[in-house]
Amino acid sequence: MHELSPMAFAISSSIKVFLVFSVSLAVVAFMTLTERKVAGFIQDRLGPNRVGPFGLLQPVADGIKNFLKEETMPATANRPFFIMAPMLAIIPAVVTFAVIPFAAPLPTPWGVVGMVVADIPIGILYVLALSSLGVYGLFLAGWASNNKYALLGGVRSSSQMVSYEVALGLSLIPVFMLAGNVTLTEIVWQQQLLGMWYLFPLSLAFIFFVISAFAETNRLPFDLPEAESELVTGYHTEYSAMKFSMFMIAEFSHILTASALMATLFLGGWSIPFWSGDHMFWYQGMLISGFGADGAPVAAAPALWITLLTLLSFIVKTLFFILVFMWVRWTLPRFRYDQVMHLGWKVMLPIALAYVMIIAATILVLDQVGIEGFLFGAVLTLVSLLCTGIFVFAVDRDRIISGSTREPAPPAPRSPVPSGAGVRRVLPAGSPASGDL
């Protein structure tokens, strides 16, 4: 199990970059079709089925259409920023996938190739940093369009991103504490070693991560930046043709990345449940499957079929979350703006903080007592279930999202109406304003 030579590393990395980029863009293209199909099915329709078998060529038709359409440029728009905004939106969206491991390492004649584009040590921090850069594209688009709806969409997107970035980060802290690292490959490996997906020992963090991911990707019920019914699609109101398409690609890439992240962080990534044959991790330059009883690392045996099987596992998990994204989108109505802010700052932030403390205390106690392995996970699962139960049954009582059931506030006492109401009041001579009041 020797490491790759620099030449082999460069070549394999280039191939991986090319493959991951093209595959993720192709998946994004087909997600647009899936979205419309799911929308159709949920509304008892058939969805697009005219272009190609089962409508499979619909993304191609959409792409051709978007390339051929006229690029509009509002006369009052800020030209450089207007052109720059779609680029700024799409670049962070497509590069975040680089750190997500998508399969077990693949053995080749030139060494074992890790199935991740860039296994960088900062892992998930890179994702957080870049995905929050995406808001610049959205906000610049809203501002540069010189359109009130677009600007409102941009303002909403930035405030929403900032609010939910906090909850997103806090929901990840338990994962970091449990894995002891922020590298995604190690998070996958730690889940394999623990013998259970982090979904169970960190269930509340998972719920918060899903909610924040919906907010970060601007999907319903958090699609306030777009809000067709109130803001005429918000920040991309003024965009047409391929520039509009780039915003769509950015949104769908965000969904793809968020789904892959959920699968990696909470569903064991590419690992196959109840099977230890796929335990693989680069440990001090050596691919190991775990540690023996004496603490010595045990070498792993990578194989092509394991790589393919784990790739399949990863694809299934990611697709599941993509479907959940679409399923939720066609179920839930959009939140009000105050509900979004309330949920982000007054509900998720304090509860996530408390949850971090509870998990930290539990891990500390378990470490002190010396419990390890499956029992460790089981105790954490119980604690998390308790927290989730409290969250679901106690906190979610008309507090998370309050509807119209809340008693209306008593009307504010009205200021006494002057007797001459409706009549234009005569101002005393010499008053500065002499127009209508």
Place this chain on the structure above:
Amino acid sequence: MPATVKVLRRPAPGQTSYLRSALKGMGLTFKHMINPDKVTLQYPEEPLELSPRWRGTHVMEVHADGRPKCVACGLCPTVCPANCIRLVGGEDDMGNRYPIVYEIDEFRCIFCGMCQEVCPVEAIHVGQHFENAEYTRERFVYDLDRLMQQDHPSTLLWDPSDPRSE
């Protein structure tokens, strides 16, 4: 039929749960997603079934020898509220009246069907048809030959003894 008013009981504050309602809604949408019974009509392949009283573009009935049944009495242009029928009548050697010009502007027509109701010889009919696309506006003025060539079924008149066509 009087309108029925459904009174919804609003839950008291503190009795609602967003998460559980959302999950309930997702269950409902999932049921619809996997439900194979879709309402989409595959239109060009599956033609839309029209009501027998659908009033579409006109049909002029013809005699067995190919002459139009119209006797150029002038009732339909008189009754037409949209004034879309142009009729110039003539008389042959036998004293039979026949239309020299009979044109209907289908753009002006409001498809009320009064021409069919008023026709004493059941010559002009509105028909069960809706696929009327053309490339030019002029093509929407149907002349007598065109009206006689229309082969779609004509509309069933309203029967007062069977007001719902049952």
